[in-house]
């Protein structure tokens with residue numbers, strides 16, 4: 001029986017033929033990406049382009065089944081394609097590159113695909129692909145896993161929730177004083193051992209000093225001690241670099257006895273806390289433990305600390321520096337033992353090296369089965385996203401997303417929940433209340449046109465009020481607003497614009513009841529070889545919303561602005577280019593809830609400052625709620 005027989009039974013010949021003519025983009029060839037590549041080619045999707053910037057690591061092999069030991073250090077995308085090529089009916093194209101590289105992947109390149117799949121592991125890349133899909137109007141299937149939890153979220157630009165419609169958690173940070181003076185949880189000791197101690201002793205980046213920011217204390221004695229301790233570590237680093245193994249006992253004493261005694265002298269800290277106890281064991285028993293799954297005694301941690309510090313010191317004779325890597329056992333053991341010794345001093349229970357590996361690597365173990373389930377759901381739901389399944393409504397808001405039980409508060413008594421997609425958040429700065437288009441700048445235009453000329457052309461063409469602002473959203477820099485016109489006289493060539501720069505034009509009129517023009521984002525395409533001197537601005541429908549000051553027309557506050565959306569019917573609504581995203585017209589009920597959400601929102605209030613300060617996180621941990 002041919003492979004496609006069952007699929008044709010499910011979706012019919014016509015849909016199968018459409019699938020054969022579909023071109024898709026898969027971003028990421030890691031845990032989910034490898035599974036998804038296999039699933040997509042088992043669906044006989046016509047053409048699959050797969051992008052991954054990375055090479056294969058030993059630690060990938062337990063779940064990225066397209067890779068073998070011999071593939072270590074080879075590019076993931078190319079190797080994945082090689083592994084499946086012989087049983088693929090699909091055309092496969094691999095790229096070893098960062099998806100955010102605008103030269104390799106300009107906006108128009110994204111436009112060639114019918115659907116985009118995110119199989120990524122960090123927020124920055126997810127956000128970027130989400131935005132490119134909003135620009136091109138292409139559906140995106142976003143996915144992620146974390147241990148036994150996982151999700152898929154189909155995103156239909158300008159209709160359903162986008163990746164940025166809900167706030168994402170950013171990594172937890174701790175005040176310096178908690179880490180350096182008053183740890184109360186093992187994680188504080190792990191952060192101290194990994195980010196501070198290991199970094200200072202062995203790694204390349206040497207922290208030159210402690211800034212006063214985020215110290216978490218005003219106690220001048222404590223601040224002075226933290227700074228002094230940092231300076232003393234410079235001296236300790238020299239001991240480490242000396243390669244003289246007899247120095248290890250000095251290191252142990254300095255870190256776990258002398259520094260703790262100094263800390264004890266700051267009496268203010270200990271008025272409300274249990275005092276730490278300096279380390280009493282400074283000699284090795286000569287019998288370091290080996291089982292990484294067990295919780296070691298204090299003596300065992302000291303034994304292993306001494307052993308592994310010697311190993312790292314001898315490595316420094318041939319390696320200029322050593323970076324912490326959870327898969328480099330020496331570095332993991334050092335951090336683990338140092339954290340456990342410190343936790344003993346502060347009366348915090350110790351843990352095994354395996355446990356500390358998870359904390360230090362900021363990782364929840366990746367589970368191959370979860371990846372397989374999520375990739376399977378992703379490929380299946382794409383049949384509906386592509387409208388290839390008959391007998392069900394494939395309207396975007398009828399298509400399901402999927403959550404595993406623990407990640408979802410919707411249903412707790414079954415593993416998978418599949419609620420339908422939510423409409424876009426009207427307050428999302430990525431998917432709502434914004435129009436997007438491409439702006440082509442040729443060399444003569446860059447050389448001859450000033451920012452002032454460009455602004456004038458844009459505000460008159462698109463109907464912005466006199467009060468507007470211009471931001472380069474890639475660098476988050478303000479280029480113009482009503483009280484910052486310093487750069488207006490500059491030629492465009494002086495702005496370091498490149499293909500992929502995105503300029504945001506926003507109406508800033510603050511008069512009560514003013515009709516504000518919807519913001520526009522322009523994706524710049526720079527063509528240095530073109531001699532075209534004329535700037536072409538495409539037609540866009542002009543949508544407006546009403547400005548309401550929260551204080552009536554007496555006093556206005558930039559950061560707490562309530563708005564009410566409506567569409568300006570006086571302009572002709574026509575869709576000049578394919579990259580245009582146009583809002584749906586909200587009904588009356590919708591409008592009320594819009595208004596409420598806008599004034600209550602903490603996600604991204606429609607104000608300049610907040611809107612552009614979305615967190616730039618590069619977190620490894622995917623938070624599912």
Ligand SMILES: Nc1ncnc2c1ncn2[C@@H]1O[C@H](COP(=O)(O)OP(=O)(O)OP(=O)(O)O)[C@@H](O)[C@H]1O
Pocket residue numbers: 027028029030031032033051052053054059060076097098099100119120121122125366620
């Ligand atoms: N900006 C990017 N451009 C292209 N590929 C990316 C980008 N960011 C991340 N990736 C790729 O996305 C994939 C995500 O896969 P996965 O979550 O399994 O992570 P991993 O790096 O393979 O494993 P782990 O992080 O657990 O060691 C990785 O292969 C990574 O290289």
Ligand SMILES: [Zn+2]
Pocket residue numbers: 161162163164165166424425428429430431432
């Ligand atoms: Zn959104």
